[in-house]
Amino acid sequence: MRRDPAEMAAELLAQLRAKGATLGCAESLTGGLLATTVVGVPGASDVFRGGVIAYAPEVKTDLLGVEHDLIARVGTVHPAVAEQMARGALRELGCDIGLATTGVAGPGSNEGHPAGTVYLACATRGDCTVRRRDLEGDRYGVRRAAVGEALDLALTVLAER
Structure with a gap:
């Protein structure tokens, strides 16, 4: 059975706090669910800098610095887009760990990708x-699972740091 995202968020925040590090999110697919899960943990304000809900392509480019020509070439559901979103979170939110989500929640496909296709990125300096x-x-299930996967990615990156 998968771990509860709220428990994972609490563990991530405790580890960030112990390392004196901060977190920021750049979300597309999860539409704020990642940030909501993180701020549901008491004391999150010690380490959580904020988040950008970059649902529209122009928000990804204008606020997070994702390259226009990249989105024109590959669309928004792509590993390079996730990476640039995470790096944008680092830069724009002034955090030590930038966590990004992009993909297709469903119920149908988007940009030629089936529902459930998800890219997650975790950037450090x-x-x-x-x-x-x-x-x-379903749509909510994919989004909730993506939150868990993003938190798992951040925990893994932090453990390797």
């Missing part, structure tokens, strides 16, 4: 790790 996940479930 020195590196960025991107994961693809193919998730199942």
